[in-house]
Amino acid sequence: MNSPVWNIKLYGGRGSIPVCEPGFQKYGGNTTCIYVDLLINDRSKMIVIFDAGTGIRRLAADIESGEIPQADFILLVFTHLHWDHIQGFPFFSPAYNPNQKIGIVYPQKDLHIDEVKDLFALQMQTQFFPVQLENMGCALNFLDYKEAEKLLSANGLVNFSYREHKHPGGAFSYRLEAAGKSIIICTDLEHGTSLDQKVVDFCKGADLLIHDAQYTDEEIALHRGWGHSSFNQAIETAEIANVKNLVLTHHDPSHNDVFLENMEKHCQARFPNCELAKEGLEFKI
Template structure:
């Protein structure tokens, strides 16, 4: 299993020389095996997708907030005629996956409908367990305003958890710990410092210390912290990372590749 960090920034895209190391593209992670390419979210990071050849493409959306779908109109493979793309999301209220995407691909927000693109996109309301090629995918509800999904992908004895836009709550964290049990890689939302978290309870994000607690209690082997705050520069993020960095613990960086 190959994991590529395409976008690790949260809330809004950022740019500038002080944001180069960790990157400014919003949420998108590519998970591949020999036959399938699964994109977790479609933030602006998806625009810089690497060449995936003729692998089957799927996009799993955690939730339809703009920073997680903003890159989709510019996704390179959406312009390929005959390229099939499966799009999966949980129902958001009463909205189907198609209806959620339709709000982005419609006037006055965007001039093109999803049907106007050359590729063939199919829409699926995610029900678990979900089988995509050799990947077995399960999910649990996230803790975030408006809801969302935490995904677990398994293939060939390896597993990855994608827990972005997740707020630590004492009465709910046990569900995530159990869901992440013995996983090989946990991608965990650590947008805030401890001080910021106290000021922003209810915003739907967590901290490094909270992620490390999940890692320890779940028996997770590796963790990468994602959804970096748009105000946090490379220097700031390195300072956040320094006390905990190890072979197994780090902040996700743009274009980082992890082989499981």
């Protein structure tokens, strides 16, 4: 059996609300969506997608065109259910394919899977959307966290772990490890006035950390309790945790390309192996 290889592609890195104005094209305006493919024996049997922000529409087009290989099963894993992380789901075309199997995971133990299903159905009820959840057509299942752990383990080749972190309503960080390599998705996270040591511990030694960085230091002082991190907090986490590569994500809708270009240069001067999330940015680990 070949060693597993991570393929990661960002389809959305904007926070709060999509932006389609001039001056926001380099880094993109679509909200959070991250594609992760674990290649085993050169053929993926499962596509894993973290969050279904508006970027998932483009991801769906890449699946249909064959740019992303078709898979027997698509697993949608959610960091949380705020609107900017679920609003692309009704436009995810594989969900309308009767031959496609899709699983949805949100490991909030306070919610039964039927309650999670009701939350997805809510944004697609008649008053808000012309097609209701039960009429999408695919074989759609809502899975509990134990089922997700079993699926993502890939027959023991992958270690899948997660933890809840500070964000209004709660949100989850995810860590995937295989063949000695690890990726972490850690968005919509508020450390507080000092770093959350449990977050730092969760990120230790990661080959790739995708970390919330919505605000500057000045902005975050005005947005306590909003559930996000600063650029400096993300870099400090990566430094202390000895992370190899860092992607700064969840760009504020007011931050245009000029602002983000300048911020990226500033961040790279401190932590060279970092870059700001851009739509289409790919990693192979």
